[in-house]
Every structure is written in C-alpha cells, then in structure tokens.
Amino acid sequence: MYKVLDGSAHPLAPKEIAIPAMPEDERIWVPQAEGVWFRPMMLNTLQGQWCNLLRVRRAGILSKHLHPQPVHGYVIKGRWHYLEHDWVAETGSYVFEPPGEIHTLTVPEDCEEMITFFNISGCMVYLDENNEQIGFEDVFTKIDMCRQHYIDVGLGADYVDQFVR
Template identity: 65%
Template structure:
C-alpha cells in the first residue's frame, strides 16, 4: 500500500519514507530548533524590566519580526503599547489580560492582536508566573494613556538587549547570533 506523497501519512517502507535526496538551496538558512524552549539555565532569560524577561527564539532581521517567550513573575501593569502589524500569542503558563478588553488569556489560549490596536497588558494578583509565546511583527510602540509615544522595541532593540545581557552573564554577546535569521 503506497501513500500519496505530500498528502498522506506513510506507515510502511515506501518511496514516501525516503528522505529528500538533493541539497537544499545554497542560500537557504538552516532550521532553528531550540530545545528546551523553556530553559533551565536562567541566564538565557533576558531581563526587560523588573520581574519581566524574554527568551528569544527567532530574531528575524530579514523580515522584521521576533518570536520569544515572555515571562512575568509579579502581578501588575506590564506595558501599554500599539502594534503596526499583527501579533500572535499562545499562553503556556499563567494568565494575563488587557485593560481595554473583557477577556482573560489563560493557559492554552491563543491570542491574535490586530494591527493598530492599543492595549495595556496586565498580570493579575495570584498569578505566580506567566509565560506566553509571542510572535511580534514590526514593532511594539509604547504609549501613554493618550497615545503619546514613549518608546519602542523592534527586532534590533531586542538583539541589542540580548547582546548586552548575554555578554554580562558570561555567555558572550555573540550567543544571540544563533537566533538570527
């Protein structure tokens, strides 16, 4: 019994079970596999502010996005920000919400944030640790309650934070290079 290549699931020895026999395109970047994504080594978490860290997973300088784990270990307001492009999030531990909405992103929740929306991220009392996977496209523009710009983060500021942190903790500034694509 053969399977349809590209559509089926091969369960026995067949042509479908053979690996691709040709080289990858010469300019193709290598895959990026990070295991474990939630590290045991605390040095891999880059401090963002007190009790807030991110763990870079992919920093795409070519496309202007980053994926990371955001970890918060204290309740309170994290940031008010706006995105010019979409953001995807998946809650791995704990929960969080936005002051501007009536929903709570709990463990296992997927969140799609639309371009242009401004929101204020809050981790409520009783949440000991929140970890969320985020893919941020473009930038995070930090604003005051009236929308006045207070600062921003993009893939390049994230890389700079990583370089400084990894150098300070003895991993070396170039440690971040493995996440660059």
C-alpha cells in the same frame, strides 16, 4: 533550476532553529523590566519579526502599547489580560492582536508566573496615558538587549547569533 541532491535546503536558505523552548540555563532569559524577562527564540532581521517567550513573575501593568503589524500569542502558563478587553488569556489560549490596536497588558495578582509565546512582526510602540509614543522595540533593539545581557552574564556577545536570521 536548483536540484536538491542530499535532501537539504537550498544553499541560500537560512539555517533552521531547533532549540529547547524552556531553557535550563536561567541566563538565557533576558531581563526586560522588574519581574519581566524574554527568551529569544528567533530574531528575523529580514522581515522585522521576532518570536520569544515572555515570562512575568509579578502582578500588575506591564505596558500600554500598539503594534503596526499583527501579533500571535499562545499562553503556556498562567494568565493575563488587556485592560481594554473583557477576555482573559489563560493557559492554552491563543491570542491574535490586530495591527493598530492599543492595549495594556496586565497580569492579575493571583498569578505567580505567566509565560506566553509571542510571534511579533514590525515593532512594539510604547504609549503613555495620552497615547503618545514614549518608546519602541523592534527586532534590532531586541538583538541589542540580548547581546548586552549575554555579555553581562558571561555567555558572550555572539550567543544571540544562534537566534538571528
């Protein structure tokens, strides 16, 4: 039996993460597409999960996609919706995306900036107009994107390591 002597975690437990959600250094935001960035918060390689902030500073369609696992979102700023639904996720809204649902994320014209926290398990499967797969993202592609971006902006390849568990 393991006995905690000093109030700390089990020695095999991964280290906690405690970081400012909204970084002062713009270089921490990783570009994903024109007018779209993500801020990694936790990149869980053991469970294929990632938590990030998605920031969008342009209107229009971001992507048509599906997730084979559930997704949880919380809108921090702005609003967005899925073309396939009649609801709008606005500041303060919680969104649950069930596995397998196809949806097209869209930011309206009058929204200058949208920031949403997403907790994603599994992957994102990007789809074309015929719902055929055209790409995907998972925790490992996110790590690779972060690593390259942090090299490019002078933070160093290992900057992303603080988010990886």
